Amino acid sequence: MSNWFRANRAQVGLVGLVLGVVILLALMTLPATPVAAAPRVQGEPPSDDTCLACHQQEGMTAQIGGQPLPITINAEKFSSSVHGTEKIACVDCHTNITGFPHPQVIASSQRDFSLQLYPTCQQCHVEQYAKTLDSVHQRAFAAGNKNAAVCTDCHNPHTQTRLTDKNTGKLLLGARLVIPQTCAKCHSTIYDTYKKSVHGAALTQEGNQYVPTCIDCHGVHNIQSPTTNSFRNSIPFLCANCHTNEALMKQYGLSTNVLNTYVADFHGTTVKMFEENFPDQPTNKPVCTDCHGTHDIFKVDDPNAGIAFKKNLLVKCQQCHPNATTTTFTDAWLSHYEPSPRVFPLVYFVNLFYKIFIPAVLGGMLVFVLSDVYRRFMARGTQRKGAEQK
């Protein structure tokens, strides 16, 4: 080591000097934006070509924790990745590497090494990184689950292509097709279920980019636990984001009244009032997913599982009403229909009756009351001197 040092004294001195300048400049320019990489200084540590000279060799490994850590980078993929196209250099992320030999890596495992490296993302992705700190993954991680996803588990920094529009920051439609596959890396069984659902099948088989992917319900970066009471209570409004969207629903011939009709019916009224007052409290009243499913949402007219069929719906009812054994019970719920002379006519005519009966009765009462007021008013005017009428 000392031999090497002596031989490279000049370089080491230069590197030290440059490093000092870089640190100074870095301190002055924080925080950086995703587009503007940390400023580069002439003569600074290795260019990407220098790194790739070694690291694009196939099958390169380093030993970490007794296991080989692959350290080969696909140069082509990197250059077409968003980092590559934005000219983010290897050393922008691998900030501790300034030349060769590299500083020794002290990591107990490949995972441990990833965990050491990923905070580098926050140099540029401040907002996203901050959001992840309030995520279910981060909480699982803090609770000791080292498998909980960090940035690089979803976004391979060497191959990640652009996901959002550079100017608007909006998610690119094409990116939506990739999202479920990303989550599937860790949630493979849920992905398998999702693929078969009405949403997932449309996305994976038809390439429909408008159906919900994982993040439309679960969010991105600050993903919240879907098993909390507040998440459950908010589900009707979550589904309503799309299912009350006229333009979106028109494509599938679906009703946009599903939220209105739900809130107007027994269960929805409770959940609505509950959600407004006590979003954190548990309620056993059903939300959308209790009948329609979560990742296994099927069309309501699906011959096997569709809940438009009373026998299938009764099974859902029985989850909470085990004593309900007849399919007539399913009609106690309006199934999102608005009563009309054809559907649920009894409900329609009861409503119609009161629509007429209430104004008729009250109107009659009002007429009489007003006539009484009128008489008293007139009597007061004409009989001011006379005995006052009680």
Next chain:
Amino acid sequence: MSDPLTRTYERFPLARRIEHLVMLLSFTTLAMTGLPQKFSSSSISIAFVSILGGIESLRTIHHTAAIVMMLGTAWHLLVFGYLAYVRRTRFTMLPSLQDAKDAWLAFMYNIGRLKTPPQMGRYTFEEKMEYWAFVWGTIIMGATGFMMWNPISTVKLLPGEVIPAAKAAHGGEALLAVLAIIIWHLYGVHIKRFNKSMWTGKMTEEEMLHEHPLELADIKSGIADRSEDPATLRKRRSVYFPVAAVLALFMLGGVYGFVSAEKTALTTTERQVPTVVVFVPQTPTSAPTLTPTVPATETPLPTSTSSAPQTTTDTTSVAPASALTWDNAIGGLFQTKCGTCHGAAATAGLNLSTYADAMKGANSGPVIIPGDAANSLIVQKQQAGGHPGQLTPEEIAQVVEWINAGALEK
């Protein structure tokens, strides 16, 4: 009695006044806890529900008030039976054609078409209307309330649709009742003239003269007071009380059944939370870097190795030591795994592209000491691990074997 106009007459005995109070309180409670459920989206409703501790406790209050009203109704029926059978009082609350006439006359009087108002008896048409509206409302609300409270039992006899229809009627009727109370009762009994008789139980002669002149006349003429002799009353009571007790038990049982017939309609079972194993990573688990297509330990040397076919390299690892030479294995290995830096680039002065260059060593001196792998820098570096272009343990073993066997070129 001194002044005839201040003389008072009993209008409502204490029991009726208590009954009124009970109905007033339960009705108001039902309205206040029911309307927020009907108008569940209104912010007033939501705030009110919040004050009462949530929708569940609001419903508990609503149901409790409903029970009170049912008990009040049962009591009312028993009192009616007593008055009808034991006391044989006149059915002054029964509506008649005269009430319709009175209403018309009162209206004509109000609009100035008549000089005098109609003369009415113990209960005016306004009071009868309110009473019978209450009866109608109680029947509707009780029946529809039962259906919603016990939907599973209900749909055993009736189509399922009656449950939402019951809810519609319950809400419509509630709205009608509350508004009618506000318009009719509030005006007729509180605004027009504050009628205190339901609290004091009494009315002055002057009030009687204005509002119930026919009753006053009946009282004065003695028609109203049909006092029976005590013996007859006692006899009737002895018949009525046992019947009333049975009726009371029957009605109490009805209320109990009403309330407790069903368990899982309102208080549903505990929610079954499905347990899902969320973390099921795909295999192979992806990593930021390129994982070799075959596990590294088995990686054969790339085909670019010109000097020797890989198969021989692999097989030689189990072959005798003498089989390993620079030409047939090590040169190719170094070229592939080390060549980028320690080829023509000669990083740190080490060039491993030819046997001669390799034996020359690096700036720091020789890296291969034939016959002594342990002291060869190349082996020390590789065995320490973490070197870029790290050899696999098997490859290191080959190099060690080769050096220990004399680091032969051929």
